[in-house]
Amino acid sequence: MLEIKSLSVSIKNKRILKNISCIFKVNKTYLLMGPNGSGKTTFAQTIMGNPELSVQKGGKIFFGKKDITFAQPEERAQMGIFLSHQSPPSLSGITVFQLLRVALSGKKDALSVKNAITKQAKLLNIPDKMIDRYLNDGSSGGERKKMELLQAAVLEPKIMLFDEIDTGVDVDAMKTIFRFINTYKRNRTVIFITHNNNIQKYILPNEVLIMKNGSIAKKGGADILPIIGKQGFANL
Amino acid sequence: MQIYNSAMLNKPPNTFRYRYGFSMPEKNVYSTGVGLSDKVIRDISRLKNEPSWMLDYRLQAYAFFCSKKIPDWGVNLKNLDLDRITYFIRATQNQTSSWEDLPKEIKQTYDRIGVPEAERKFLAGVSAQYESEVVYESMQKELKKKGVVFCDMDSGLRQYPEIVKAYFATLVPFSDNKFAALNSSVWSGGSFVYIPKGVHVNMPLQAYFRMNAPAFGQFERTLIIADEGSFVHYIEGCTAPVYTKDSLHSAVVEIFVQKNARVRYTTVQNWSKNVFNLVTKRAQVQEKGIMEWIDCNLGSKATMKYPAIYLKGKSAHGEVLSIAYSGKNQHQDAGAKIFHIAPHTSSRIVSKSISKSGGRCTYRGSVSIARGAEGSSAFVTCDALLLDGKSRSDTYPRMRIREKQARIHHEATTSKIKDQELLYLQQRGIKKIDAEGLYINGFIEPIVKEIPLEYSIELNRLLQVEMSHHGG
Numbered sequence: 001m002l003e004i005k006s007l008s009v010s011i012k013n014k015r016i017l018k019n020i021s022c023i024f025k026v027n028k029t030y031l032l033m034g035p036n037g038s039g040k041t042t043f044a045q046t047i048m049g050n051p052e053l054s055v056q057k058g059g060k061i062f063f064g065k066k067d068i069t070f071a072q073p074e075e076r077a078q079m080g081i082f083l084s085h086q087s088p089p090s091l092s093g094i095t096v097f098q099l100l101r102v103a104l105s106g107k108k109d110a111l112s113v114k115n116a117i118t119k120q121a122k123l124l125n126i127p128d129k130m131i132d133r134y135l136n137d138g139s140s141g142g143e144r145k146k147m148e149l150l151q152a153a154v155l156e157p158k159i160m161l162f163d164e165i166d167t168g169v170d171v172d173a174m175k176t177i178f179r180f181i182n183t184y185k186r187n188r189t190v191i192f193i194t195h196n197n198n199i200q201k202y203i204l205p206n207e208v209l210i211m212k213n214g215s216i217a218k219k220g221g222a223d224i225l226p227i228i229g230k231q232g233f234a235n236l
Numbered sequence: 237m238q239i240y241n242s243a244m245l246n247k248p249p250n251t252f253r254y255r256y257g258f259s260m261p262e263k264n265v266y267s268t269g270v271g272l273s274d275k276v277i278r279d280i281s282r283l284k285n286e287p288s289w290m291l292d293y294r295l296q297a298y299a300f301f302c303s304k305k306i307p308d309w310g311v312n313l314k315n316l317d318l319d320r321i322t323y324f325i326r327a328t329q330n331q332t333s334s335w336e337d338l339p340k341e342i343k344q345t346y347d348r349i350g351v352p353e354a355e356r357k358f359l360a361g362v363s364a365q366y367e368s369e370v371v372y373e374s375m376q377k378e379l380k381k382k383g384v385v386f387c388d389m390d391s392g393l394r395q396y397p398e399i400v401k402a403y404f405a406t407l408v409p410f411s412d413n414k415f416a417a418l419n420s421s422v423w424s425g426g427s428f429v430y431i432p433k434g435v436h437v438n439m440p441l442q443a444y445f446r447m448n449a450p451a452f453g454q455f456e457r458t459l460i461i462a463d464e465g466s467f468v469h470y471i472e473g474c475t476a477p478v479y480t481k482d483s484l485h486s487a488v489v490e491i492f493v494q495k496n497a498r499v500r501y502t503t504v505q506n507w508s509k510n511v512f513n514l515v516t517k518r519a520q521v522q523e524k525g526i527m528e529w530i531d532c533n534l535g536s537k538a539t540m541k542y543p544a545i546y547l548k549g550k551s552a553h554g555e556v557l558s559i560a561y562s563g564k565n566q567h568q569d570a571g572a573k574i575f576h577i578a579p580h581t582s583s584r585i586v587s588k589s590i591s592k593s594g595g596r597c598t599y600r601g602s603v604s605i606a607r608g609a610e611g612s613s614a615f616v617t618c619d620a621l622l623l624d625g626k627s628r629s630d631t632y633p634r635m636r637i638r639e640k641q642a643r644i645h646h647e648a649t650t651s652k653i654k655d656q657e658l659l660y661l662q663q664r665g666i667k668k669i670d671a672e673g674l675y676i677n678g679f680i681e682p683i684v685k686e687i688p689l690e691y692s693i694e695l696n697r698l699l700q701v702e703m704s705h706h707g708g
Binding site for chain 2: 048049051073076085089091100102103134151
């Protein structure tokens with residue numbers, strides 16, 4: 001469970017997030033929506049401990065009962081929080097195996113990491129040659145998103161944030177991605193972040209949060225999605 | 237005058253600190269004391285029972301050394317006090333040929349760097365240098381059967397005086413530079429290798445070097461002759477304890493690659509951070525021969541080393557693959573020199589440097605293609621990686637092309653690890669220091685994969701240790 005209390009965040013003295021409070025529970029799927037520039041990615045990066053973002057006094061992030069407001073990014077990841085990036089970088093000289101082997105050192109041996117990658121890559125239709133080359137080196141947007149999912153599947157996090165997993169992805173890849181997430185989400189917390197209303201074709205969220213100008217403007221069930229489809233975010 | 241025992245070093249044993257590695261109490265049998273003079277050189281030569289031509293050569297080299305100024309380019313040599321260095325120490329009285337015969341302290345030292353273990357596993361031969369002299373060497377029967385000579389240079393001079401005289405200093409004359417002259421006047425130890433025609437030595441020949449006395453320079457001299465159609469891989473790995481005084485390591489290596497022969501020479505240099513490492517390495521390659529220098533410089537306070545290759549025979553090939561790492565207060569000034577003299581010769585230089593915590597790496601290279609070396613090609617690529625804003629990298633590539641029918645390719649990159657990419661790795665659960673390590677492994681991988689496995693593991697481990705020393 002992830003709990004956000006009175007969270008205000010700024011970058012270089014510019015306030016981006018204002019007084020956000022919300023709870024993300026186990027075995028539930030959340031949809032965080034909002035127009036471009038509303039603060040969604042900043043929210044995800046704050047949860048993941050991006051050092052460029054400063055949390056204002058009084059704001060708290062709890063993972064279970066543990067206060068992680070000022071924990072290092074790697075500590076959060078090791079606890080079981082995973083962020084699938086909006087634009088995953090390409091890393092020269094580092095393969096996904098090398099990355100995951102280091103990330104899981106002390107938890108899984110190299111061979112199990114290798115086997116897990118092979119298994120998950122098959123489920124995601126990722127070709128072997130893409131696994132062997134440097135991470136995201138020359139990859140398309142869709143391929144990069146699949147590699148994010150692959151990492152999530154091998155790392156087995158408790159909370160997964162998907163920042164714009166649906167952008168830059170073709171229809172076939174969308175189907176693969178969401179089929180994968182839907183089978184994988186059991187006993188985990190899943191948070192989708194998007195500005196795209198089409199996502200409802202692929203998932204059914206337990207709760208929808210609408211973010212505008214750095215605040216949560218509205219919370220509701222999946223039933224508010226058709227309204228957004230018709231009216232956009234403007235009138236919420 | 238001969239002074240015995242280590243009393244003259246007026247230093248109690250075991251009081252010096254070191255960071256990794258170790259250092260054993262000194263039990264020196266003979267030392268020339270600090271400083272250098274004609275007399276010291278005569279003493280060295282007499283102790284070794286050398287032929288008179290070698291003594292003459294040493295003395296001529298010494299005169300040249302005295303006439304030359306310390307170079308004012310490359311690394312800062314201001315703190316190098318040549319008068320405070322001991323130029324010769326004999327660690328044991330006699331060469332010993334078996335492990336059991338070695339003194340206990342030396343055995344312990346080697347135990348920790350794993351010589352006997354490595355030997356048990358798969359070494360073809362070990363020649364280990366303790367202080368200025370090789371005291372332990374072992375060769376497997378196979379090498380002898382094949383007619384391969386692998387011994388220390390002093391023994392080489394005694395047992396094969398004609399061969400040594402024919403080749404010694406013909407590639408690196410003492411007049412080459414001040415430190416080659418210094419080595420020529422006081423050299424001791426090093427390896428002498430001769431590979432007969434058509435013989436392939438399948439396992440690498442390895443030599444371990446160890447400096448174990450304060451402010452004590454090590455001046456090994458290595459001569460490798462690979463006869464026609466032969467192959468050998470020679471590995472030189474250095475580690476040294478840290479001392480309070482400045483130390484000097486100044487080696488000369490000469491390699492003769494005959495027709496159709498191939499020599500690969502791998503160095504993993506990890507001298508302690510007070511050592512000046514000033515080395516002259518040169519190879520000459522005949523028709524269709526191949527020379528490969530693989531040079532990894534991690535340690536030392538300052539290094540100046542530019543392995544050179546003379547491509548003298550038609551279709552000869554030369555490669556210099558190097559990795560340099562500079563941390564706090566370190567300067568690696570390294571590179572390569574290639575001379576294309578014959579037609580259809582080819583060369584490749586790949587240089588990778590990493591600077592961190594204010595360290596400085598310099599690539600200094602030169603490629604010359606002589607008139608008449610038509611159809612020759614040279615490929616140079618140098619990549620520098622800076623881990624922070626206070627570290628430094630410089631590139632001085634020089635190309636001298638006198639032949640129109642030649643192809644040259646040069647590229648250089650300087651990159652910094654992007655914060656965004658480091659953060660990405662951290663957000664996957666990887667500590668910043670390990671994320672940098674992953675980066676560096678990827679950066680140097682093209683060279684590391686050319687190094688035998690046990691050395692590449694060691695290299696990666698050493699880099700990790702270095703990185704963690706300087707903090708995240």
